[in-house]
Amino acid sequence: MSKQIKLIWDFKGPNAEKTAEHHTIHLNDYLNTNSLDLKITGIEKLDDFQFIAFMVVEEVDMKSVRDRLKPHRGKVYIG
Secondary structure, three states: OOOEEEEEEEEEOOOHHHHHHHHHHHHHHHHHHHOOOOOEEEEEEEEOOEEEEEEEEEHHHHHHHHHHHOOOEEEEOOO
16 A cells, blocks of 8 residues: 555634635545545644645655645645
């Protein structure tokens, strides 16, 4: 099994949750349009004013997705 990478976009402020939710819609559209194998996206609450949107990709797809979507950071995903 290849390594999976969690690409992360950070959102801060009073509208962070809604912004992260909206960003996830675009991430799902990207996954469907580009026929990537994994379909893992979501949001996570870090605190009341900080949320993240994320997408999990296979390591072999990470560089092309990273270069096109410009995530703020990434880390190895352990599902």
